[in-house]
Amino acid sequence: MNIEGSKTAENLRRAFTQELMAYFEYVNAAKTAAAAGFNLISDIFHQTAQNEAEHAEHEFDFLGGADDIRKNIQAAIRHEEESVDFYKNTAREAQEEGFDEIAAFFERITTVEENHKVKFEELLETFDSNGEIKGRTVRHSALTMAQLMLPNQANPAGFVHGGELMKMMDNAAGVTAARHCNSNVVTALVSEINFYHPVLVGSLVTVNTRITFVSRSSMEVQVELFTENLESAERMKALTAYYTMVAVDNEGHPKPVPELTLFTEEEKQLLDEGTDRYNTRKERKSRST
Numbered sequence: 001m002n003i004e005g006s007k008t009a010e011n012l013r014r015a016f017t018q019e020l021m022a023y024f025e026y027v028n029a030a031k032t033a034a035a036a037g038f039n040l041i042s043d044i045f046h047q048t049a050q051n052e053a054e055h056a057e058h059e060f061d062f063l064g065g066a067d068d069i070r071k072n073i074q075a076a077i078r079h080e081e082e083s084v085d086f087y088k089n090t091a092r093e094a095q096e097e098g099f100d101e102i103a104a105f106f107e108r109i110t111t112v113e114e115n116h117k118v119k120f121e122e123l124l125e126t127f128d129s130n131g132e133i134k135g136r137t138v139r140h141s142a143l144t145m146a147q148l149m150l151p152n153q154a155n156p157a158g159f160v161h162g163g164e165l166m167k168m169m170d171n172a173a174g175v176t177a178a179r180h181c182n183s184n185v186v187t188a189l190v191s192e193i194n195f196y197h198p199v200l201v202g203s204l205v206t207v208n209t210r211i212t213f214v215s216r217s218s219m220e221v222q223v224e225l226f227t228e229n230l231e232s233a234e235r236m237k238a239l240t241a242y243y244t245m246v247a248v249d250n251e252g253h254p255k256p257v258p259e260l261t262l263f264t265e266e267e268k269q270l271l272d273e274g275t276d277r278y279n280t281r282k283e284r285k286s287r288s289t
Contacts, residue, residue, distance in 0.1 A: 003062070012059050019056035023049045039233050073124045080117035084110055112265060119263070135261035141179035142210040145172045149203045160199040165225060165239055166190070168207055173221040173243035176209040180219055181247040181257040188218060191277065193241035197227060204228040205238075213274025217254035218246045220274045242277070 003009040026049035034042035066072050091106035126133055145168070153164040170187055177185040199205060206226045213220040225239040247257045262268050 009063065012062050016056050016059040016063065019052045019059065023052040023056065026052065039235070070124070070127060073120055073127060076120045077117060077124065080113050080120060083113040084117065087113060108265070116263065119261070134258055136180050136211075136258045137261050137263065138210050138212075138267050141176045142208075143172065143176055143179070144206060144208050145175075146204060146206045149199060149201050149205055151201050154201045158201045160201065160203070160205075162195065165199060165205070166193070166241075168205065169223045169225055169239065169241060170243060172207040172209045173223050173245060176211060176221050177219045177243075177245035177247070180211050180214070180260075181255075183247040183249070183255060183257070185219075185245040185247050186252075187243060188246045189244035189281075191242045191244070193239065195239055197236045197238045199225075199227045199238050200229075202230065204230055210270075211260055212242070212270040213278060214257055214260045215278060216256055218244055219257055220244050220277070222270065242274075 003012070026045045030042045030045035030049065033039070033045060066075065087106045087110040091103045091110060094100075094103035094106055123133070125131075147168060149160045149164075151158075154160045170190075174185055174187065204227070206228065208224045208226070209221050211219055212222045221243045223239075223241050223243055224237060226235055227238040228235040247255050249255045260271065262271060
């Protein structure tokens, strides 16, 4: 079906833009509602946003969305090149108009887009040579685990034992690390563990994890544990910690792990913080020996 040059194609492009705008407006509205404690309103905005994204996906398909992997990578490279040029110009114009904060934002985005372009160029080279993709993204291993807290996990007052919660966190961190390196892993260190709120029997506990730093054979996993009252729907952060997991072979010896491939500014910030923690531990260890 060739629709190029038709009014329908023009309408599809306009509809695609409108749906994307609506998606981000609703996501922002969902965040605002959640921050104010209106979780059901937040859910409605999130679900509506998802539906708008589905509409945009269908419109993109009508406009000729490609199913060819190589063409998609090439298109991504072109898009990132155009974005770099665009943000360079917008940064300069914002600077000339005296909007220094916005100019700094555009300059930062320029660097991010340049990094994306390099990543896609490397990906295309690997794809064309049938090579192995060596790095792993944060998303590749990030996960969410949930469990209902039962009486045998708590003390007589109904408070869940800290050890039970740390066990859940250790398990989630281990799964995340194993997904990153496709290997057996062991816990080497638990650091910066913070208890923010008690967890009661009957609560739904959710654990979110993601890799923040990797060295030769170790991986730092950020773990956040939330507790939710199923009657009131109130949800609060209860614990956070960083688990350092080490990949081991069948003989229990440390083995190399894949590098961490970063795409977002938040991931880069988390990596920098993880690197600082790693270097601090190394310095402390060298002083004590």
